[in-house]
Amino acid sequence: MSDHEQGLRLFGKTIPLYLQILVALVLAVVLGIALGAGNPSPQSAEIAKDLALPCTLVLKALRALATPLILLAVLHAFLTTNIPGRSGRRLAILLVTNTTAAILIGLLVANVLRPGTWEKINLAGSGEAINKQFDPWGLVDSGVPDAVLKPLVDNNVIQLIVLALSFGIVLRAIKAQQIEEGKTGYQALEHVITILFEAVVRILSWVIMLVPIAVFGIVGSTVALKGFSPFKALAAFVIAVVLALSLQTCYYLIRVHFGSWVSPRLFLTGGIDAFLTAFSTDSSVATMPVTFRGLLEKVGLRESSASLGALVGSNFNNDGTALYEAMSALFIAQVIGLNLNLEQQFVVILTSIFASVGAAGIPEAGLVTMTLVFTAVGLPTQYIALLITVDWFLDRCRTVINVMGDMTVSCLLDGKEPKSEREPDLEEAFASEVD
Numbered sequence: 001m002s003d004h005e006q007g008l009r010l011f012g013k014t015i016p017l018y019l020q021i022l023v024a025l026v027l028a029v030v031l032g033i034a035l036g037a038g039n040p041s042p043q044s045a046e047i048a049k050d051l052a053l054p055c056t057l058v059l060k061a062l063r064a065l066a067t068p069l070i071l072l073a074v075l076h077a078f079l080t081t082n083i084p085g086r087s088g089r090r091l092a093i094l095l096v097t098n099t100t101a102a103i104l105i106g107l108l109v110a111n112v113l114r115p116g117t118w119e120k121i122n123l124a125g126s127g128e129a130i131n132k133q134f135d136p137w138g139l140v141d142s143g144v145p146d147a148v149l150k151p152l153v154d155n156n157v158i159q160l161i162v163l164a165l166s167f168g169i170v171l172r173a174i175k176a177q178q179i180e181e182g183k184t185g186y187q188a189l190e191h192v193i194t195i196l197f198e199a200v201v202r203i204l205s206w207v208i209m210l211v212p213i214a215v216f217g218i219v220g221s222t223v224a225l226k227g228f229s230p231f232k233a234l235a236a237f238v239i240a241v242v243l244a245l246s247l248q249t250c251y252y253l254i255r256v257h258f259g260s261w262v263s264p265r266l267f268l269t270g271g272i273d274a275f276l277t278a279f280s281t282d283s284s285v286a287t288m289p290v291t292f293r294g295l296l297e298k299v300g301l302r303e304s305s306a307s308l309g310a311l312v313g314s315n316f317n318n319d320g321t322a323l324y325e326a327m328s329a330l331f332i333a334q335v336i337g338l339n340l341n342l343e344q345q346f347v348v349i350l351t352s353i354f355a356s357v358g359a360a361g362i363p364e365a366g367l368v369t370m371t372l373v374f375t376a377v378g379l380p381t382q383y384i385a386l387l388i389t390v391d392w393f394l395d396r397c398r399t400v401i402n403v404m405g406d407m408t409v410s411c412l413l414d415g416k417e418p419k420s421e422r423e424p425d426l427e428e429a430f431a432s433e434v435d
């Protein structure tokens, strides 16, 4: 699901998604101005309201796809990845600490800069905010679903992850048992889950193809009804997210410096190909082979650490996405005048961790799972429409951080001693494998 695949073909040339969105933005601004730019006539106002419809539909589709995507992504990762026992525990600890740090950095920046208060926004067609009472302990209490299929119906991310992890762990154990006994029954299920996962990802790519139309509609509608002030608030949000992602980069460099033999300079130069690929493809999964090769050939890590961090870890490790989801929730809460206290922000942390674990490393996956974070803390998901207009850019930035996070985990797993000359050199074999 790279940009290349998503591109619209025109006159024999592929127009990448981000370019389509940019064109949609420009056309929408022109239309919004023509319709009144904040001062529409009653007739223009009617047209402007209808323009919001494609965005509403895209959001509904994203929300509907979020639960199967998370469930299948987690099951798929559990069934198909190979994690050795002790390293698995280390990997899990590193993933949780890095993701938590990312979310805390995001919340810190959002609390200090308060980008949602820089400009008043009242989104066209958003309706009333759901001012649901936050209840973190109730959330823990409801972690176990009443019925197995209920989390899928209710879009409850915590219950869904409980369900996905339980089935993932059990299926993995059954697979291991069957392999030991020489049975192959598990393969059928593995294939079904792989195919279903791919099917959801493909349907998601159809929805993503409609994003330029949704952006055109929502931006045209917003400009016509409210003028340009909502976009000033979004500029504040973009600045805040980019700042937080930069701080997360500093966090990685410090961790790599103190926790591994790799110098921050080597880390950055060795990862440059992966960072550029991540920014241009918008997908950490598509970048995986480049990340892996960079770690092996340019940084010089052991094959085991490179594969555990960049191939296995990347299935679960989406720090940039976690940071973004937490910041978006806080931003929208600020926009609609809800002050989230510490307990409520704890709920944001918890759900963002889960939502980032479930976000597949493909374009816009974070936008999909964000609907679940919003639902969990009682924020109106209609406001995600506003974020769609800047997501094409922020998604690229957070994908780079997702890749950097995988590289950091690999370096930390490699430890303080560089690979010695005597250790078997598997680079060539693996380099040819990822080519």
Ligand code: ASP
Residues within 6 Å of the ligand: 282, 283, 284, 285, 318, 320, 321, 359, 360, 361, 362, 363, 364, 365, 366, 367, 395, 398, 399, 402
């Ligand atoms: N595009 C991101 C990635 O591939 C996921 C996201 O949407 O946050 O890692």
